[in-house]
Amino acid sequence: MSLEFQNVSYHYPGTTQGLNDLTLSVNTGELVAVIGPSGSGKSTLLKLVSGLTTGHSGSIRLDGQDLVNTPVHLRNIGMVFQNYALFPHLDVLDNIAYGLKLRKVPQDLRDAKAKTLLDAVGMSAFADRSVAQLSGGQQQRVALARALAIDPKAMLLDEPLAALDASVRGQLRDQIREIQKRFNATTLLVTHDQEEALAMADRVAVLKDGCLLQLATPKDIYERPVSTAVAQFVGLSTIFKGVVLAQDRVDLGFAELVAPTQNRAVGQIVHALVRPEHVQVDPPESALNRMAGHVGAQRYLGSLSRFDFFIPGAGAALLCEARSLPQGAIAVAPDHICLLDS
Amino acid sequence: MIRGISLVYGGYLLLPMALLLMGSVGNSWTNTLLPTGLTTRWYQDVWLDTSFRKAFVTSLVVALSACAINTVLALPLAYSLYHRAGRAGSWAARLVSAMPVAVPTITLGFGYLIVFNTDWLPWLGSLPLLIAAHAIYTLPYLTNTLLTDLKHLQLNALEDAAATLGASPWAQFSGVVLPNLRHSLLSGLVMVAALSVGEFGLSNLLTSFQFRTYPVVLLQAFYGATGFACAATVILLLLAAMSALLSSSLGTKNEP
Numbered sequence: 001m002s003l004e005f006q007n008v009s010y011h012y013p014g015t016t017q018g019l020n021d022l023t024l025s026v027n028t029g030e031l032v033a034v035i036g037p038s039g040s041g042k043s044t045l046l047k048l049v050s051g052l053t054t055g056h057s058g059s060i061r062l063d064g065q066d067l068v069n070t071p072v073h074l075r076n077i078g079m080v081f082q083n084y085a086l087f088p089h090l091d092v093l094d095n096i097a098y099g100l101k102l103r104k105v106p107q108d109l110r111d112a113k114a115k116t117l118l119d120a121v122g123m124s125a126f127a128d129r130s131v132a133q134l135s136g137g138q139q140q141r142v143a144l145a146r147a148l149a150i151d152p153k154a155m156l157l158d159e160p161l162a163a164l165d166a167s168v169r170g171q172l173r174d175q176i177r178e179i180q181k182r183f184n185a186t187t188l189l190v191t192h193d194q195e196e197a198l199a200m201a202d203r204v205a206v207l208k209d210g211c212l213l214q215l216a217t218p219k220d221i222y223e224r225p226v227s228t229a230v231a232q233f234v235g236l237s238t239i240f241k242g243v244v245l246a247q248d249r250v251d252l253g254f255a256e257l258v259a260p261t262q263n264r265a266v267g268q269i270v271h272a273l274v275r276p277e278h279v280q281v282d283p284p285e286s287a288l289n290r291m292a293g294h295v296g297a298q299r300y301l302g303s304l305s306r307f308d309f310f311i312p313g314a315g316a317a318l319l320c321e322a323r324s325l326p327q328g329a330i331a332v333a334p335d336h337i338c339l340l341d342s
Numbered sequence: 343m344i345r346g347i348s349l350v351y352g353g354y355l356l357l358p359m360a361l362l363l364m365g366s367v368g369n370s371w372t373n374t375l376l377p378t379g380l381t382t383r384w385y386q387d388v389w390l391d392t393s394f395r396k397a398f399v400t401s402l403v404v405a406l407s408a409c410a411i412n413t414v415l416a417l418p419l420a421y422s423l424y425h426r427a428g429r430a431g432s433w434a435a436r437l438v439s440a441m442p443v444a445v446p447t448i449t450l451g452f453g454y455l456i457v458f459n460t461d462w463l464p465w466l467g468s469l470p471l472l473i474a475a476h477a478i479y480t481l482p483y484l485t486n487t488l489l490t491d492l493k494h495l496q497l498n499a500l501e502d503a504a505a506t507l508g509a510s511p512w513a514q515f516s517g518v519v520l521p522n523l524r525h526s527l528l529s530g531l532v533m534v535a536a537l538s539v540g541e542f543g544l545s546n547l548l549t550s551f552q553f554r555t556y557p558v559v560l561l562q563a564f565y566g567a568t569g570f571a572c573a574a575t576v577i578l579l580l581l582a583a584m585s586a587l588l589s590s591s592l593g594t595k596n597e598p
Contacts, residue, residue, distance in 0.1 A: 099507035
């Protein structure tokens with residue numbers, strides 16, 4: 001069951017917020033994570049697919065069928081909400097079986113299916129519990145099982161881990177991904193947590209101001225962002241403005257670097273992106289892109305330290321991560337410098 | 343200091359009730375600070391008085407009818423106010439909340455007196471008009487109780503979840519909204535009953551001799567024996583107190 005957005009636009013009444021001419025697709029069994037700053041339109045995207053918000057232009061197709069005239073309760077799309085939205089008047093088993101009861105599945109069959117799903121999410125011992133007795137992580141597992149119970153054509157996960165403690169989040173993240181793969185569920189995940197998106201998704205869509213900036217694999221999004229906006233939103237980085245001096249040579253003002261300029265013209269303004277983990281500490285004198293300077297603010301992170309490195313003439317500090325602090329110089333290998341057009 | 347104020351306030355509230363209770367079991371209370379003697383005959387007299395028994399039944403009929411009407415009216419009203427659209431809905435919700443304070447029962451009563459005492463609408467003194475007046479008087483209280491609970495439970499999130507699972511709007515209302523409102527509905531209805539049973543101003547203006555409510559008949563009792571009046575008042579007081587306790591205990595059951 002593929003999910004396709006074709007030139008989808010939507011604006012909230014009286015505002016400019018929403019979505020602008022968005023086109024993307026989620027393939028069968030694929031998990032696409034949608035990330036972006038607040039107000040970028042990522043939650044709107046989910047609401048439009050689920051049918052909780054209507055009135056868009058363009059088309060949203062699920063398994064080839066345009067959803068525009070299908071009311072929310074007939075779309076058969078499973079949704080997991082940030083705040084779980086479990087029914088407080090029903091116990092765990094009845095919460096999971098709720099969608100099956102609406103479909104008039106006989107009680108023995110729906111109970112059996114609900115128990116199977118409870119087992120799948122590791123909650124079989126909690127069938128008769130009230131949902132109020134469950135922790136946040138347990139409630140979200142039940143919510144996941146409830147959404148899967150209706151054999152949905154697609155799954156929508158709306159910041160499913162945002163309300164959970166960090167310790168639970170990592171574990172549940174892996175479990176959701178494992179279950180999503182097992183059920184081969186076509187899934188759209190909305191999150192503000194880039195690490196969650198990179199770790200869980202087959203592909204990541206970056207949205208800003210209602211526009212799709214990039215749709216690519218987590219590796220490409222991180223290592224080959226198409227713009228400074230994507231680079232700044234995904235992961236930590238330092239971006240220096242520069243100009244192409246010659247083939248594979250860039251002038252940053254305070255240093256001349258060797259970097260893959262590809263087919264850019266001499267004189268073209270570019271931005272050089274450096275990820276902190278790609279900085280080499282105390283390189284040999286012969287190292288390419290060697291720069292002298294001094295260490296500024298330091299943050300101890302356990303296995304490594306994150307620190308600012310000030311290079312004379314550079315307007316901003318270079319953010320670095322390494323096991324030890326440099327004595328007076330760092331270097332960045334040419335293939336770890338990503339040039340972005342202005 | 344605060345404890346002292348609380349004690350004085352408590353005494354101010356409880357003293358009249360204590361005096362009523364003493365008067366209802368006192369044999370005689372004439373020109374003395376407290377009643378003298380002990381008797382249960384005032385309660386027996388109230389029970390044997392047909393006008394009191396009839397008024398008690400009328401009050402119950404009016405209260406239960408107001409509950410039934412308000413259940414039908416308040417649920418959709420509160421639900422639509424909760425899902426209010428824009429300023430108009432918000433204004434309507436504020437109006438409903440302010441109604442009990444802003445419109446005294448005497449104002450409502452005079453309004454009905456003018457409208458329903460004409461040849462076109464000669465319903466003054468009829469039981470249906472009395473029931474309708476009580477229903478309208480108590481409607482904002484029940485609506486407010488339901489509205490508060492709807493906001494507290496964030497039912498729109500549950501409705502959204504139900505909708506994505508296949509629930510039609512009616513299935514969302516009957517299968518999710520109603521079961522989650524059952525405590526506040528019961529609590530609100532008990533409050534409606536208590537308000538209706540104890541209501542005097544409106545009833546006094548609208549009742550005929552045939553359909554006098556308990557508080558209206560109670561006023562007559564104070565022209566007779568003090569003990570009888572006290573016993574009749576204590577019965578009303580007990581009824582109202584039990585309703586209030588029941589209402590608050592039902593309300594607290596809904597706390598998460």
